[in-house]
Amino acid sequence: MPIAFEHVSHIYNDGTPYRHVALEDVSLELAEGKITAIIGQTGSGKSTLVQHLNALLLPSAGKVLILDRTIEAGSQPKQLKSLRGQVGLVFQFPEYQLFEETVLKDIAFGPKNFGVSEEDAAKKARTAMQMVGLGPEFEERSPLELSGGQKRRVAIAGILAMDPAVLVLDEPTAGLDPQGTEQMMSLFHRLNRESGKTILIVTHDMEQVYRYCDEVVVMEQGKPKLRTDVQTFFHDSSLCRELNILPPALIRMKDMLRENGFTVSDEISDVNGLAKELARQVKRHG
Amino acid sequence: MGNFTLGRYLPLDSPIHRMDPRAKIMGMLLMLIAIFIPSGWIGYGIIFVCAAGTILLAKLQFGFILKSMRPMMIMMIFLFIINCLVIHTGEPLFVIGPVVIYKDAILQTLYIVVRLLLMIMITTCLTATTKPLDMTLGIEDLLKPFEKIHVPAHEIAMLISIALRFIPDLIDETQRIIKAQESRGVDMKEGKMQERIMAILSLIVPLFVSAFQRAEDLANAMEARGYAPGEKRTRYKVLKMAGRDYTLLLCCTAVLAGMIWLSRMS
Ligand SMILES: Nc1ncnc2c1ncn2[C@@H]1O[C@H](COP(=O)(O)OP(=O)(O)OP(=O)(O)O)[C@@H](O)[C@H]1O
Ligand SMILES: [Mg+2]
Numbered sequence: 001m002p003i004a005f006e007h008v009s010h011i012y013n014d015g016t017p018y019r020h021v022a023l024e025d026v027s028l029e030l031a032e033g034k035i036t037a038i039i040g041q042t043g044s045g046k047s048t049l050v051q052h053l054n055a056l057l058l059p060s061a062g063k064v065l066i067l068d069r070t071i072e073a074g075s076q077p078k079q080l081k082s083l084r085g086q087v088g089l090v091f092q093f094p095e096y097q098l099f100e101e102t103v104l105k106d107i108a109f110g111p112k113n114f115g116v117s118e119e120d121a122a123k124k125a126r127t128a129m130q131m132v133g134l135g136p137e138f139e140e141r142s143p144l145e146l147s148g149g150q151k152r153r154v155a156i157a158g159i160l161a162m163d164p165a166v167l168v169l170d171e172p173t174a175g176l177d178p179q180g181t182e183q184m185m186s187l188f189h190r191l192n193r194e195s196g197k198t199i200l201i202v203t204h205d206m207e208q209v210y211r212y213c214d215e216v217v218v219m220e221q222g223k224p225k226l227r228t229d230v231q232t233f234f235h236d237s238s239l240c241r242e243l244n245i246l247p248p249a250l251i252r253m254k255d256m257l258r259e260n261g262f263t264v265s266d267e268i269s270d271v272n273g274l275a276k277e278l279a280r281q282v283k284r285h286g
Numbered sequence: 287m288g289n290f291t292l293g294r295y296l297p298l299d300s301p302i303h304r305m306d307p308r309a310k311i312m313g314m315l316l317m318l319i320a321i322f323i324p325s326g327w328i329g330y331g332i333i334f335v336c337a338a339g340t341i342l343l344a345k346l347q348f349g350f351i352l353k354s355m356r357p358m359m360i361m362m363i364f365l366f367i368i369n370c371l372v373i374h375t376g377e378p379l380f381v382i383g384p385v386v387i388y389k390d391a392i393l394q395t396l397y398i399v400v401r402l403l404l405m406i407m408i409t410t411c412l413t414a415t416t417k418p419l420d421m422t423l424g425i426e427d428l429l430k431p432f433e434k435i436h437v438p439a440h441e442i443a444m445l446i447s448i449a450l451r452f453i454p455d456l457i458d459e460t461q462r463i464i465k466a467q468e469s470r471g472v473d474m475k476e477g478k479m480q481e482r483i484m485a486i487l488s489l490i491v492p493l494f495v496s497a498f499q500r501a502e503d504l505a506n507a508m509e510a511r512g513y514a515p516g517e518k519r520t521r522y523k524v525l526k527m528a529g530r531d532y533t534l535l536l537c538c539t540a541v542l543a544g545m546i547w548l549s550r551m552s
Contacts, residue, residue: 016350017296056465081471089469096459097466099491109488113471144495158470 003030003053003166003198007062008073010048014060022048024222025062030215035192035199037209037230039245040219046202047092049219050168053200054087055080067165085114088164092171092202094155098143103134103154106143110162121161128157133183149176156184160191166198167191173205181205185212210234210248218243235266250274293354293453296414301530302344303415307424309531314412316538321404325548330400336541337407344415351410358402366395422447423525441515448504456497463492 010023022045030036038046051057052064055071063072067086071077091097100106107125108118116124129138132153138146143154156172169188173181189212191197203209209216209230216233218226225243226233233239237255240247247255250271254264262281268274302310320333341351369391376390416424422443429439464474467488474485 016353017298051465054469056468080468081473084469084471091462091466091469094466096492096496097463097470097488099488099495110470113473162471 002032002065003067004028004065005049005052005062006065008052008059008064009061010045010052010057011060012048022222023059026222026224027062028217028224028227030198030200030217032198033192033196034214035188035201035212036215036217037213038200038202038217038219039204039206039209040225041244044219045222046219047170048222050089050170050200050202053166053168054084054089056089081114085162086164087166087168088159088162089168090156090159090170090172092174094158095148095151097155097158098151101142102140103129103143103146104139106154107157107161110158114162124161124163125157128161131160131187132157133180133187149180152176153180153184164197166200168200170202171204172201173203173208181208188212206240206246206248210250218245231266293409293413293450295417296346296350298345298415300343300345300415302340302411305415305534306525306527306531307416307420308427308525309527309534310412310416311421311424311428313534313538314408316535316542317408318405320538320542320545321401321408323542323545323549325545326552329545329548330404332544333404333541334407336537337404337411340411341407344411346410346414350414351407354406354410355403358406362395362399362402365398366391369395418447418450420523420525421450423521423523427525438516440519444515452497452500455500456493459496460489460493463489463496 005026005028008023008026009021012018012020012022026049038049040046048057052059052071053066055064055077058071058077059073061073063070065071066083069077069083077083098106100109104122104125107128108121111121111124112118126136126139129136134150134153134157138150138154143151146154152172152175156169159167167188172188173184176184185208188199188201192199201208201213213230215227215229217224220243226239234247234251237247237251240251246252250269253274254268257264257278262278264274264277268277317333317337320329323329338348341348370385370387373391373394374386374388376388376393378386378388379392380387413421425446426439426443429437429442433439467485468474470488472485472488473481474489477485
């Protein structure tokens with residue numbers, strides 16, 4: 001089942017002086033079973049776009065196809081709850097949504113809302129905690145007195161516990177430490193590769209896009225400027241530069257090497273590989 | 287819920303926008319007093335015409351005002367029901383089941399609705415055309431004379447301006463939290479009693495947490511820049527009353543006097 005936008009526009013505060021067109025005639029299809037990165041400058045409409053996927057925002061014009069649902073402008077869709085159970089959306093700065101007395105209860109809140117029994121919800125919550133790297137010692141703590149990074153994990157676990165088929169993450173790693181970022185990204189990667197979940201990640205971090213994602217959508221002023229696979233996108237740095245995006249360090253390094261007369265193959269996709277190749281070439285000439 | 291407009295500043299350019307905030311605040315107070323004088327339908331008609339004229343002059347749209355009324359709808363319906371149940375004077379008009387609706391019940395509700403509408407129109411004329419910062423300066427100046435009796439004019443003005451400044455932020459925050467919880471399957475609109483309580487809790491708790499957080503951040507930011515209450519501060523912007531400001535005050539006073547006269551007549 002495809003995820004597609006067909007001529008979708010979204011206008012905030014229509015009919016007031018604060019009217020703002022955040023999405024303009026967006027037509028876009030998103031790959032199923034893959035990890036897609038949505039990138040673009042701040043204010044380009046990324047968050048607005050992804051909030052259409054579980055019908056938190058309804059299109060002002062056009063329609064959104066998601067799983068087996070069609071959400072059309074002007075209609076009042078019913079039974080959004082089931083859609084929201086299937087499309088898990090983690091908000092930008094989700095730590096503000098925690099409210100329960102204990103971490104475990106807060107994570108179990110989502111599944112319980114979708115009709116899972118108390119015990120099963122707790123079980124799902126424990127599994128989700130383990131996934132995001134929160135030990136059992138956190139279960140009974142108040143989510144309000146955790147650190148920012150820990151809160152973020154609780155919030156992400158709260159969505160994972162719902163076991164959605166499509167997982168949408170709005171800047172999930174902003175403000176996490178490098179280690180936490182690694183952990184989260186490889187978790188999403190695993191969820192995609194092992195459980196076949198479709199994953200969409202809004203991010204500003206090109207290293208993440210390069211290392212973990214399959215597809216890229218570039219948003220610019222409320223429109224998708226480009227949609228392509230990561231390999232093509234980062235084939236060399238020219239496309240990135242055209243779009244005013246700083247390419248990942250590895251790509252920049254490769255480009256610089258090429259400019260200086262080295263031959264670097266496209267296959268190389270990590271620092272180790274590059275270092276070995278470089279050593280080989282230097283030795284041969286030296 | 288979508289567009290909450292009550293109390294928002296609208297950055298337009300109009301004669302009303304350019305007026306001195308002190309004149310506007312005084313004018314609004316005079317008009318509010320005028321509304322509370324029982325001057326009958328003619329009086330309310332006059333106030334309505336004045337308020338509508340000001341709204342036109344300020345280039346505001348009536349739709350904007352009506353939108354700000356929307357949150358009050360439920361309250362008004364509630365009020366109407368209560369009035370129907372308790373007021374038993376005037377002619378009985380019609381009967382719905384066991385309840386007899388009297389003329390006064392409808393009149394009373396109508397009075398309140400009209401007053402509320404007028405009040406919203408007039409306060410909107412002030413809040414939509416005055417930058418929060420100018421509003422604070424105005425309030426501070428108007429309270430200056432009371433400093434003699436130890437009214438902390440500056441602090442009050444600062445309090446009000448901070449409160450005003452936070453209203454849109456808190457509304458945005460509320461909407462954000464609602465969305466986040468809806469993503470977790472909360473239904474804000476329907477559900478059983480217990481579910482509704484959970485839904486409200488899931489909104490209120492994060493809202494309080496973030497409000498306190500914001501307050502603390504702001505306090506720290508102000509202190510870090512050397513703000514100390516009670517200390518003497520100079521002003522960047524000096525307010526000055528012009529001819530049109532005096533005209534406004536004169537008109538408002540005239541309306542108030544007219545209302546008093548009308549209420550004496552009846
Ligand atoms: N609730 C809202 N009301 C009015 N305008 C909004 C609202 N939310 C977003 N906007 C506007 O819509 C535009 C797109 O916002 P959006 O949040 O989708 O951007 P973004 O690409 O996610 O940016 P960022 O990278 O900063 O998160 C912005 O110009 C923003 O000002
Ligand atoms: Mg965003």
